[in-house]
Amino acid sequence: MNHRNGEDLTKERILDTAEILFAQKGYQAVSVREITSAAECNLAAVNYHFGNKENLYLEVFRSRWVPRAQCLQEGFRKYLASQESLSESAVVRALAKAFVDGPLSDDERLRHSQLMTREMTQPTKAFEHVAEQVIQPFFREVLERLSSVSSDKVGEEEMLLNIFSIFAMVLHFNFARVAVSRLTGRKYDPSFRAQLVEQITQFSLRGLGGGKMEE
């Protein structure tokens, strides 16, 4: 089978390294040599373990991105369950908190957003996979949670666009850090992140038009 130790550590190391580099630079901008060099293994290891470069990229999504997305979603549900009420406010706050200040480390969150953004602007085979398996189900979940507690009658399509708007902010404040930091003069420290959660939550809550407003 495998060597006693170093089992498939090489394979795991390649996946970790590849994810970081793909997220930072994009698929085309990263060479196999760059990955194997950073992962401190032989050049041929990529082709041995994954067949080719494209397959490695897809495997990064399967074995790294998807689990992390599920971790985010679990964080969302955990936080929501800890609230006393499942109000619209609680749902939105849980959403913002999970994606901006949630269970993941800051680096992980950045990588996650970067990979997602790349697939949205330039979809590969990976997008098909994650859209069906992860994104679409989660969107429907949020949609149903919000619809069931929404004070005003809102069509499904309109509610979907609302959720998109919230996700737009969540993603934007993650992947556009350079621009946000540059224009606000703020670093992404815990203090600023907490402020962002508040910003997204309040803006979204008002945006949803729940409760206090009349049509």
Added chain:
Amino acid sequence: MNHRNGEDLTKERILDTAEILFAQKGYQAVSVREITSAAECNLAAVNYHFGNKENLYLEVFRSRWVPRAQCLQEGFRKYLASQESLSESAVVRALAKAFVDGPLSDDERLRHSQLMTREMTQPTKAFEHVAEQVIQPFFREVLERLSSVSSDKVGEEEMLLNIFSIFAMVLHFNFARVAVSRLTGRKYDPSFRAQLVEQITQFSLRGLGGGKMEE
């Protein structure tokens, strides 16, 4: 000097082609041969007219992206000037209209968002240029317009984050078309775009918390 016709048409053709390809695929994913082939000119033309590939990329931003950004901003001001009042509502609607359904063609808008998004996730020398020359001034303009008509007292930083939130939606609904179309089942036809303008406008207006709401 130059040939009678075909003056520097080659140079212009390269810039047009390069912009489309860079926006679609990103800098690294596009080869010089691909550009010159699509632009129907010789391979060496890129190095002759622009020195090297990187310089061509920067020139795309200088001669194509920046003017288009200014066109967008002018569209924003024109639409705003045509309104009877410079209310918060008018400012937000002008913003959404300019960027989602504004003076640019649909293709141009897509290219614009794609190039911008690439620079935000992976800034190059081009970002320094456009951030100082275009984005920062426009942000300040919107900030001042909104601050002067805002009904409630809001700190500058908070207002800046509000504007970021609006831009997040505007950019998102442009560059994430694939995902939006996939999850909503809608194509980006004029009807849907008009609906998006309404969505962004209404959501943002409520999000800003202007007028009807109490703190």
Added chain:
DNA sequence: GTGTGTATAAAACGATCGTTTGAATGTCAA
């Protein structure tokens, strides 16, 4: 020990990359 299968290693493969070269072409001033 022997054979089998797994993992790593160095070296090379052909293809493609960005860039350079040097000659050919055409235009305009003198």
Added chain:
DNA sequence: TTGACATTCAAACGATCGTTTTATACACAC
């Protein structure tokens, strides 16, 4: 017509790309 200049062209440069090949090292069943 001649010389100077701007532009285009085919061809080749060295470097790097993803991938393959071949050999070696090791653990385990027999």
